[in-house]
Amino acid sequence: MKLMHLSLAVAATLLASTAGAQEYTFKVGAAYINPNATSSDITGRMALFGQPRNVTPKIQLEVQPQTAFIFSIARSFNENWEAEVLLGFPPKHDVKMRLNNDGIKQLATFSPASPPPGRTAEEVMAAKHITSYDGKVVATLTQFAPTAFINYKFGTSQSTWRPYVGVGVNYTHVKPDPTAAGEAFYGDGKVKTKVSDSWGLALQAGVSYHIDDKWLISASYATAQVKNKIRINTDNADSVHTASYKFNPSIWMLTVGRKF
Template sequence: MKTMHLSLALAATLLAGAASAQEYTFKLGAAYINPNATSSDITGRMAIKPPGFPAALTKDVDSGIQLEVQPQTAFIFSIARSFGDNWEGELLLGFPPTHDVKMRMNNVRIQQLATLNPAGPFPPGVTAGTVVAAKHIASYDGKVVAKLKQFAPTAFINYRFGTSQSTWRPYVGVGVNFTHVKPEPTTAGEAFYNDGKVRTKVSDSWGLALQAGVSYHIDDKWLISASYATAQVENKIRINTDNADSVHTASYKFNPSIWMFTVGRKF
């Protein structure tokens, strides 16, 4: 509901004073989104129950376990209002894309323990439970453990080079991004814990956004545009299961690379 209110507020800002507006441009197209987002090491305690093991193992989260958000394509659209010949305000929206989230395990000790036989013999300080847990954790390296749907409306103030008569018009923009994400564990994510329902909460984020692009004006109404955008996005994530001792946290810093291609019409 908050994200809907935000979008309506941004749209109202752009549409305010429509009677005196010089020009509106509506764009429709596609975007390739590379989040460039790997979480910090997950910290806290976790409960896992490897298949065949009689009880859940509750242990500190090993260092080097991270979550990596994968690239995705998305359908996008924007509405822009001009303020004179060179300035415009633009609201960029789109259908929320769903990103795969893979587990990454960068821990040499886990990799070494995973090679041992659970029946023994074991090095000093190593138990059968330690080996079983290491094998279980290592087996999920690279697997998709969650799906992440993101809603990220972004408002820009753009400066357009050239004049209204120019065929080619490069532009640059600066603005603010709001990102809301909704995570859902996959079957693999549930199986990783095997200890009840996995619950994940992710915080919202506000941050600076930048873009640069160029528009080719086919005639006085139609144009095509290609652009690149990025934003500062930081979210905190909290994961827990039915086991009260299983709570762990991490943070994401997104530095997304967003390539967009759109077709637009001026009104």
């Protein structure tokens, strides 16, 4: 954590510094964000058909890809090194429920009037209810994820093509909201979800094409270490769920930039 805070402080100092700095570069463009994020199994208790029960094993939450508007500001402090802060309009990701429990899926094929041996009508009804939400969007996640990089640019200031690599730190804050399907899945009061914030290492690599001494086009790829803990509960004290995420996002960016 101290290293991450130090990295942010260094980047902020470089951006604010005037001594020895060569120029600012502003970039705007679009990003395709594939979170590559499926939660751990949801664990806990839920009240279903009036009865508290353990959460069915092998239910996860899968975050879907999204595009977003992005922008960045970079401050060079010599010909090859720069500090960059990457921001953007917070994207909203759909979150789908995934059921990977073949036993529950098989149980859902029975009629409550004729449950299989050793099972009750209530268990069949619960299985049907859970299975009906497999693949549905049960929530959205709006993420705010500023990222600070220290970049090394290959070549010289006169080069037309300039590959670059960067290392830095990412901070991710997530605002979750249940959908109508998410509320209906529980059906026992307002669904409240909390997601922890995350700090993690970030990496990027890209190339810039310099149209002239002011304008450039950049294409890049970035990723970061993002870890979140999730807590879901309703007004019913018996409904408390927990899970965790390990995001390994693939972020593809195309931007237009101008030097000042």
